[in-house]
Amino acid sequence: MSNVAPAMDFVPVELPALNVLVAAPRGFCAGVDRAIHIVELALERWGAPVFVRHEIVHNKFVVDSLKAKGAIFVEELDEVPDGVPVVFSAHGVPKAVPAKAEERGLTYVDATCPLVSKVHRQAERLVAGGCHILFIGHQGHPEVIGTFGQVPEGAMTLIETLEDAAAVQTPNSGKLGFLTQTTLSVDDTADMVAELKRRFPDIEGPRGDDICYATSNRQAAVKAMAPRCDLVLVIGAANSSNSQRLREVAEREGARSWLIQRAAEIDWAWFEGVTTVGLTAGASAPEVLVQEVLAAMNERFAVTTENITTAVEEVVFKLPRSLTA
Secondary structure, X not given: OOOOOOOOOOOOOOOOEEEEEEEEOOOOOHHXXXXXXHHHHHHHHHXXXXXXXXXXXXXXXXXXXXXXXXXXXXXXXXXXXXXXXXXXXXXXXXXXXXXXXXXXOOOEEEOOOHHHHHHHHHHHHHHHXXXXXXXXXXXXXXXXXXXXXXXXXXXXXXXXXXXXXXXXXXXXXXXXXXXXXXXXXXXXXXXXXXHHHHHOOOOEOOOOOXXXXXXXXXXXXXXXXXXXXXXXXXXXXXXXXXXXXXXXXXXXXXXXXXXXXXXXXXXXXXXXXXXXXXXXXXXOOOXXXXXXXXXXXXXXXXXXXXXXEOOOOOOOOOOOHHHHO
């Protein structure tokens, strides 16, 4: 009688099917790419440590990666010791910050996104032309703080909601202008601008759309994708305005949506009864995190991926001469 156990046929476990729609454009924009490169070049030029005032971009993975290379992140210039270089974040800073750096003799590099800098210059021009500015944005966001810091106190009034636009009281004399944060909901902002123009027909607006191309493009891609999805995952930080707007856009288009920083934050219970998932990433989220999420899905599902491309981005911003000369 044989002591050898009979061979058992291996029956592979069949994974449930999952269709994943991947939005394009997604992830890093030109301004974020430039800002990160500025910190890396500063570390190459001056060595560690290089201080960075505020998170260079709103993404923990990016910030932690730069910390590992020798960057030290602080919230205020007072935390930067004398004699070390400092980089200002992509969101922009009030004029008082570089002025204080110069007063202290600090070497600094401004990594403000050029599209945010454009809004700063527009604010200066409007105020110089006698306008009071109604600024559409989110209270406390670094970009809003930086833009308000370009003009004298009291020269701008913040508009956060359509209700604000309908109720705002303006100075009795003088002209009016409006500007917007660059990372807002395209649709919400259009509604607020329309209300301001209805109430103040002579209000002066920006020469072009202040909402940046990357914000608009990422929202357009989600709009095209979300109606086909049961669930949309947005990779981005909770304090990332453009990432939060992507989640909101997906929900408006009828899909449940969650904001996650990386694959470990996925609750797989979200996938119960789901056949099609949309995937995108905010402008501060690197592509490696998108691939990490796709890999996690592939471990649990038989994944079929489809790219939803609504635009091709080829924007590149120049680096500061102080780092390239």
